Amino acid sequence: MVNVIIYLKKQDDAKSLVRFLLEERLIASASIDENNVLYKLDDNFLSEEVYSVITSQSKSLLFPVIVSAVRQRIGAETPIVSTPIVASNEIFDQTIKTKTIPI
Numbered sequence: 001m002v003n004v005i006i007y008l009k010k011q012d013d014a015k016s017l018v019r020f021l022l023e024e025r026l027i028a029s030a031s032i033d034e035n036n037v038l039y040k041l042d043d044n045f046l047s048e049e050v051y052s053v054i055t056s057q058s059k060s061l062l063f064p065v066i067v068s069a070v071r072q073r074i075g076a077e078t079p080i081v082s083t084p085i086v087a088s089n090e091i092f093d094q095t096i097k098t099k100t101i102p103i
Helices: 014-023 060-073 090-099
Strands: 002-009 029-042 045-058 080-084
Touching (some): 014 029, 045 060, 060 080
Antiparallel strands (some): 002 045, 029 045
16 A cells, blocks of 8 residues: 655645546545645755645556556656555555546
């Protein structure tokens, strides 16, 4: 099991993407953090970018499928990362197992 974190540019429709991923059963659940500010230091200049950050839960084997789906709907330049879910209670575990496609 993993958390899949997707950084969408502000103009992209995060809710629509979440709905699509849920309907396709690629993710079990998701939250959207609107107006998330990312800071970077480039050539000693502090830059600021605003994102909608989707944090979703899924099976690790579905990660490549999620990346492909996001690439097709949003574009290849969308940053996506996964982090392992090391432990969870039974309710959380069952949600991911039953709400995503069987593997």
